[in-house]
Amino acid sequence: MTGTQKKLDLAVRGALWFGPVKGKKSKKGGQLVDVLVAKGKIVALSPAGSLDLRATKEIDAGGKVLLPSLTDVHTHLREPGQEYKEDIASGLAAAAYGGFSNILCMANTKPVNDSASITEFMLEQAKRSWPDGPRLFPIGALTKGLKGQELAPMAELKGAGCAAFSNDGRPVESTELFRRAIEYAQDLGMIVIDHCEDPYLAPAAGMNEGEVSSRLGLPAQPDVAEAIQVARDVLLAEYLNAPIHLAHISCEKSVAVIRFAKARGVNVTAETCPHYLTLTEDEAAGFSASAKVSPPLRVAADVDALLDALADGAIDMLATDHAPHAAHEKEVEFDEAPCGISGLDTALATTWELVRAGKLPFDAFIRAWTSAPCKRFNLPLNAFNPGDSADFVLFDQDEQWVVSAETMKSKSKNTPLLGRALRGRVAAHFLAGKMVVGIPSPGL
Structure with missing residues (x-):
C-alpha cells in the first residue's frame, strides 16, 4: 500500500461519472468517483473514497462530470x-x-x-x-x-x-x-x-x-x-x-x-x-x-x-x-x-x-x-482501464456561457451559434495526467 502511494502522481476526487465502475453497471444519475494516475497512466477509476491512496497532487473535482x-x-x-x-x-x-x-x-x-x-x-x-x-x-x-x-x-x-x-x-x-x-x-x-x-x-x-x-x-x-x-x-x-x-x-x-x-x-x-x-x-x-x-x-x-x-x-x-x-x-x-x-x-x-x-x-x-x-x-484511447493514457476532462455541465469572439479559442468565429447561450464548459483537461487546460473554477 505504501509503495503504491509513492507512485501516484495525481488523484482527482469526487467527479461525477455516468458510466460503469469496476465492471458494474452505471448508476442512474451517475456516481462520484476518484481517478488515480501514475506516470501519465490510469491506475484506477473507483467509487469516491474507496481507495485510501494519496498522490503528489490532489484535486477536488467538486462533482463536475468526468469524461474521457x-x-x-x-x-x-x-x-x-x-x-x-x-x-x-x-x-x-x-x-x-x-x-x-x-x-x-x-x-x-x-x-x-x-x-x-x-x-x-x-x-x-x-x-x-x-x-x-x-x-x-x-x-x-x-x-x-x-x-x-x-x-x-x-x-x-x-x-x-x-x-x-x-x-x-x-x-x-x-x-x-x-x-x-x-x-x-x-x-x-x-x-x-x-x-x-x-x-x-x-x-x-x-x-x-x-x-x-x-x-x-x-x-x-x-x-x-x-x-x-x-x-x-x-x-x-x-x-x-x-x-x-x-x-x-x-x-x-x-x-x-x-x-x-x-x-x-x-x-x-x-x-x-x-x-x-x-x-x-x-x-x-x-x-x-x-x-x-x-x-x-x-x-x-x-x-x-x-x-x-x-x-x-x-x-x-x-x-x-x-x-x-x-x-x-x-x-x-x-x-x-x-x-x-x-x-x-x-x-x-x-x-x-x-x-x-x-x-x-x-x-x-x-x-x-x-x-x-x-x-x-488506431488512436490513443482512454477507457479508464488501468494503463490507459490519463486523458480526461472535468466538465462543468451547469456553467452557462455565450458563444462570442472572446469565448472561442479558434481564430475564426464562423458559427450560427455566435451570440447564443450554451450550457456546459470544460473546467479542466488532463492529457497523460498533465493539466493542459484549467479554467478557474471552485475546487480546481
Whole structure:
C-alpha cells in the first residue's frame, strides 16, 4: 500500500461519472468517483473514497462530470497557407479547451498535404505549440493536389505520420481511380475517408434543396446527391472487401444506405456532426452565410434519423468538421461565401445537451466521441482501464456561457451559434495526467 502511494502522481476526487465502475453497471444519475494516475497512466477509476491512496497532487473535482478526452477525426486547421483563418496552434487551443485529445486534420492546406515534407511540418508545428497535446494526426491527400487525377504518394505520407487518406471536400469523380485508391490504402493498412457528394448535383451549394431554398431562390443541393455517393462507396467497399469511412453524413437517405451496407457485412463506418443533430435548413432562412456548410443543413426528419442512427450505432461516431473562415469571407452574399462552420469550441456543449435532453444515450455519446473513432483510426484511447493514457476532462455541465469572439479559442468565429447561450464548459483537461487546460473554477 505504501509503495503504491509513492507512485501516484495525481488523484482527482469526487467527479461525477455516468458510466460503469469496476465492471458494474452505471448508476442512474451517475456516481462520484476518484481517478488515480501514475506516470501519465490510469491506475484506477473507483467509487469516491474507496481507495485510501494519496498522490503528489490532489484535486477536488467538486462533482463536475468526468469524461474521457474526445477525439475528432475531421478538422481543418488551415496551416500551411491560410493562417489568417486558423493555424495549428490556435486550432489545437480550440481543441484543448473544447475537450479534445486527438485531432485528425484534412489535407486541404496550401500547399496541399500530399508530400512527406508538409506532413512533417504540420507535426512539428503541433509539437512546438502544444508539446503536451492535443495530439495532431494529419490526413494525407488521396490524390495529388486534391485534383482527382493522380494518386498521391500514399506510402510516403503514411511513413511521414499520416493517419488516413482523403480527397476532403473534392470527391474523386473517377470511380476507377477511387477504386485504386481504396486498394492501395488497404495494402498499406490505412483507411480512405470520403466526402460523399455527387460532383454534378449542385456541388458545395451549401443549401439544402427544399422549402427554404425555394423561398430564397438560392442554388441548392438535394439529399440524394449525398446518398448516391454513399451507395457508390459502400458497393465498392463490399466488392473489394475493403474498409471505407464516410464523412459528415447529413441525411436520412444516407442512413438507410449505411444500414443496408452494415446488414450485408460491409466494413463501413460513418460520422455525423453536431450541427446536423441540432440545426436545420431554417438557420439559413435569412441568407445567413454562417449556416452555409457542405453538406448543407437538412430538415427535422433528417435530424431525427441521424439521432436514431447515432444512438443505435448505424452512425458510428461524431466529428466537428471544424472549418474556420475569416469574417470577411463569410460577410458576403450567400452564394459567394465559402462553406464551413467552426465547431471545436462548441461541440462538447451542444452534444452534451442532447444527452441531458434524453435524445442521445450516454454510452452512445462516449462511443461516438471516443472508442469508435480511436479504434477505427488506431488512436490513443482512454477507457479508464488501468494503463490507459490519463486523458480526461472535468466538465462543468451547469456553467452557462455565450458563444462570442472572446469565448472561442479558434481564430475564426464562423458559427450560427455566435451570440447564443450554451450550457456546459470544460473546467479542466488532463492529457497523460498533465493539466493542459484549467479554467478557474471552485475546487480546481
